[in-house]
Amino acid sequence: MRKKGLVTGVLIFLIFLLLIPLIPLSNETVLAQEGHSVTSVEEAPSKATFEAPKLKPGDYPQLGWVKSREAVWVAAQVHLFFGAFVLAVPIFVLVIEGLGIFTKDERYDHIAHEIMKVSMTAFSLTALTGGLLTFALLTLYPDFIKYLMRIFQPTVIFYILAFIGEAIVCYTYYYSWDALRYGTKKWIHLTLGLLLNTFGMTILFIADAWTGFMMTPVGVDAAGAPITDNIWVFIRNPFWIPLNLHRFIANIAFGGAIVGAYAGYKFLSSTTPEEKARYDWMGYTSNFIAIAALLPLPFAGYILMAEIYAYSQQMGITAMGGIFAWLFIVQATLIGSVFLGANYYLWCGMGRISGAERYTPVIKYIAGVIVLAFLVWLTPHTIVMTAIEMKKIGGSHAALLSPLGIMPAKNTAANTMILFTFLSFFLYRRANKMPTVGWVGAGTVVMKVFFAVAWVNIIFLGIYGYLVPTAFKVRASVPQVLSTLSVALILLILDVIMHRKARTLGPIQWGKMSPRSQYALFLLAISFTWLMALMGYIRSGIRQHWHVYTIMRDASPDAYTPPIGHAVLVATTATVIFMVLVIFCFWIAQLSTVKQEPLPEIAGASGSREEER
Amino acid sequence: MKTFIKVIVFSAVILSVYTIFPMTLPQQRSEPPPLEEKVGALTMDKFIDIGKDIFEGKRGGFGGCILCHDPKLRRAPELVNMHATSEDRLKDPRYKGKAKKGEEYLRESMMEPSAFVVAGFGVAGSNDTKSPMLEIKKYLKPWEINAAIAFLQSKDGGEVTVQPPTGDEGGGEKEAGAGAVAAPPAPARTPQEFFQKYGCGACHKHEKGGIAGALAPDLTHIGSSGAKRRPGMSARDYIRESILNPTAFIVPGMPPIMPPGFGDRMTAGEFEMAVAFLADSK
Structure with a gap:
């Protein structure tokens, strides 16, 4: 019992450690604005005497026909894909394993183990691509990487130690799965999982500090010379916490989508009902994880963009109102596809649940609202037109549709999509249950009214946004988000209470899913992956011609901001490389379960030895 | 294997859609400011x-x-x-x-x-x-x-109290007094360089000039079409006027989007080269 208490204590402590870098510290933001960051850091003067090098085009080594920026870009993106995947997998494997303990449902433990199994090769590939990225940076951008590493020198050793720790614990965690399966030993295994996550998150947080410094540098003067020896000042740059938060959530969504695709493929190639049931359930669980993480992701994105604006309006406007604005329309298209795909999968899933037919008539309305919101989200404000087109619509803006291109409309559309995706999930989870409590009627009315009021409030705030100045427009998005979140929270709580001792209308028939539904899982995986590449480009691209924003200039021949077509080709290249390597990971995991039949002579020899005995 | 091929084809189609759609959007390459801008004396x-x-x-x-x-x-x-x-x-x-x-x-x-x-x-x-x-x-x-x-x-009619660079303070990037001084930017040597330097391709099209804008009149045959635009005015004079004073005549059906002041930015040599090239574009 004492042992269990100790393990629980360690678990809580590790969780606490993990949460610290995810908590936004608003007072830091004020200190760290561009133009104030340098002078606001009240630290002892630095003893360091170096500045950011002022480079010329000739200072960048060229490797024959290799295009430097594209090489680093693809290497970084593929490494990030794998990094995100192997950081996400232990997070939800741990959660699934924990669920297995609390629900005593062995399926959770099996799925968690299987996910770890198929991810093991990905750990090696993460290290390999990380090595390639380091090599590319050292070879092609030596002065820049030297400067960055001089600033962050003390963190590098922690990065390496965390990496070694991650490798050791990862293998221990995986290979001890069966040895530490039940009782107190299971709790030790769970602690190993948490330790694995602690190392993984440490790696993420350190790498985010480097990336964040490139975006929003603090603790250095205008020439890039450190003004403090306190490494924490560089780490806690304004971008750090929002980036940690955004990547933490996005990684989970991404990891869930990739595992979902694996389950979808296994489902399609399964031949027995048992296998189909198993991979159907795995696909549902992975999709649930991906969507649960996707829903708060736009809000984390808001925090990230708000921090960018707070640090540098110039950078914020470059992202949202300049040449990157079109990419947000592309982003909207992808997010719309993801939402529609996820909803479609849920609606198909309702086909395997007895009692779900009650909700079938509602689905077409949900679909209609989501499609409408999707269309609003992807409507641009200004588009480049030919003179004839301009003449036809009477100006550079479409009178009717261009108002849908600004933030109040986008916020309303995003919240509506999230709200109605939640509704799909909500109907799915209660599909085969019939509440027996006496206040069902009243409770249902309360839920419907609450949902309707929240949606009306979201739309009202969206319209209100058109009538007030920009500052209020931005502030109006907060109550919109709160409306969405409160609906999700309150309806779930009420529903859980209402369905205590509920009557079951029939079992969920796992495995009875149409093959078509599984393609929604592939759509999600591809969309998430490509979207990550695109958003990664936007995040990095808004620095424009700076290695370290406004501190160290990129003087290489590649310092220009490429056209959209160029950027998406690189994103697609990185996505294809990642997909091919992921298929390799899954194939190799599958290979480990294949046993060759003994050759006749070996089988014969073995048989005769048996007879001799 | 059949399932595998189906999944791959489906994935390839989705990826292709995601890749091709952004290629249909306006493509704009944003150049960084020059590393060392040299400015001479300014009025x-x-x-x-x-x-x-x-x-x-x-x-x-x-x-x-x-x-x-x-x-x-x-x-x-x-x-x-x-x-x-x-x-x-x-x-x-x-x-x-x-x-x-x-x-x-x-x-x-x-x-x-x-x-x-x-x-x-x-x-x-x-x-x-x-x-x-x-x-x-x-x-x-x-x-x-x-x-x-x-x-x-x-801008609102006040007196300007700062002085422009005089060109006497030294060369290169030296920040002496009011400004840095040195030679003006190198003039464009070919019509193609001219179009690039002044961003004509953002709106105009000219096949030989290597520009393909779609917002303003196509200049590929401006040498012949320009002669018919304004009665009594030759193509050469019309082109000259259009650069120096773009609002003097707006081609019917075209928006008045050409910024004024282009003529002030270019050297006389660049201006004459562009006029000659366009007038010969028949």
């Missing part, structure tokens, strides 16, 4: 023009003052009558800066934006003691800041 008018370009975000690497100081957006105070407003700000009891004159106030506002924050425009929670304005000196050189001051002082 006051040219100096103020540069200030206007800075204000409107037409110089590379900087989005322009108007991005925030736009009266419609109200992100930052509107910049009207700044020749007088700058003097008034110095008399504000909240002013604690070091400037003694309007010109110094404007420079201080750009170099040290938090020295004085206009009421209601400070960072949230700072009680108007911290300005959200970016550190302009990271984007603009001292002579460019002076050009912006000159524009702000002149």
Whole structure:
């Protein structure tokens, strides 16, 4: 019992450690604005005497026909894909394993183990691509990487130690799965999982500090010379916490989508009902994880963009109102596809649940609202037109549709999509249950009214946004988000209470899913992956011609901001490389379960030895 | 294997759609500002023009003052009558800066934006003691800041108190007095270079010129079509007029989007080369 208490204590402590870098510290933001960051850091003067090098085009080594920026870009993106995947997998494997303990449902433990199994090769590939990225940076951008590493020198050793720790614990965690399966030993295994996550998150947080410094540098003067020896000042740059938060959530969504695709493929190639049931359930669980993480992701994105604006309006406007604005329309298209795909999968899933037919008539309305919101989200404000087109619509803006291109409309559309995706999930989870409590009627009315009021409030705030100045427009998005979140929270709580001792209308028939539904899982995986590449480009691209924003200039021949077509080709290249390597990971995991039949002579020899005995 | 092929084909189709759709959108490559810009002696008018370009975000690497100081957006105070407003700000009891004159106030506002924050425009929670304005000196050189001051002082009829670069202060990037000095940018040597340098391809098309804009008239055969535009005017004269005074004649059905002042930016040699090339485009 004492042992269990100790393990629980360690678990809580590790969780606490993990949460610290995810908590936004608003007072830091004020200190760290561009133009104030340098002078606001009240630290002892630095003893360091170096500045950011002022480079010329000739200072960048060229490797024959290799295009430097594209090489680093693809290497970084593929490494990030794998990094995100192997950081996400232990997070939800741990959660699934924990669920297995609390629900005593062995399926959770099996799925968690299987996910770890198929991810093991990905750990090696993460290290390999990380090595390639380091090599590319050292070879092609030596002065820049030297400067960055001089600033962050003390963190590098922690990065390496965390990496070694991650490798050791990862293998221990995986290979001890069966040895530490039940009782107190299971709790030790769970602690190993948490330790694995602690190392993984440490790696993420350190790498985010480097990336964040490139975006929003603090603790250095205008020439890039450190003004403090306190490494924490560089780490806690304004971008750090929002980036940690955004990547933490996005990684989970991404990891869930990739595992979902694996389950979808296994489902399609399964031949027995048992296998189909198993991979159907795995696909549902992975999709649930991906969507649960996707829903708060736009809000984390808001925090990230708000921090960018707070640090540098110039950078914020470059992202949202300049040449990157079109990419947000592309982003909207992808997010719309993801939402529609996820909803479609849920609606198909309702086909395997007895009692779900009650909700079938509602689905077409949900679909209609989501499609409408999707269309609003992807409507641009200004588009480049030919003179004839301009003449036809009477100006550079479409009178009717261009108002849908600004933030109040986008916020309303995003919240509506999230709200109605939640509704799909909500109907799915209660599909085969019939509440027996006496206040069902009243409770249902309360839920419907609450949902309707929240949606009306979201739309009202969206319209209100058109009538007030920009500052209020931005502030109006907060109550919109709160409306969405409160609906999700309150309806779930009420529903859980209402369905205590509920009557079951029939079992969920796992495995009875149409093959078509599984393609929604592939759509999600591809969309998430490509979207990550695109958003990664936007995040990095808004620095424009700076290695370290406004501190160290990129003087290489590649310092220009490429056209959209160029950027998406690189994103697609990185996505294809990642997909091919992921298929390799899954194939190799599958290979480990294949046993060759003994050759006749070996089988014969073995048989005769048996007879001799 | 059949399932595997189906999944791969499906994935390839999705990826293709995602890749092709953005390729149909406007493609714009954004160049960084030159590493070492060399500026020679400038007339006051040219100096103020540069200030206007800075204000409107037409110089590379900087989005322009108007991005925030736009009266419609109200992100930052509107910049009207700044020749007088700058003097008034110095008399504000909240002013604690070091400037003694309007010109110094404007420079201080750009170099040290938090020295004085206009009421209601400070960072949230700072009680108007911290300005959200970016550190302009990271984007603009001292002579460019002076050009912006000159524009702000002149735009509503005030007297300009800053002096343009004279060309006597030295060469290269030396920041002596009002500005840096040296040779003007190298002139375009070919019509193609000319089109690139002045961004004609953003709107116009000319097959031999290597530009393919779609917002303004196609110039591929302007040598023949130009002769018919204005009665009694040759193609050469029409082209000359269109560059120097674009609003003199708007081609029917085309929007009046050509910015004025192109002629002031180019050298006489560049101008004549472009006119000759276009007049021969038949």
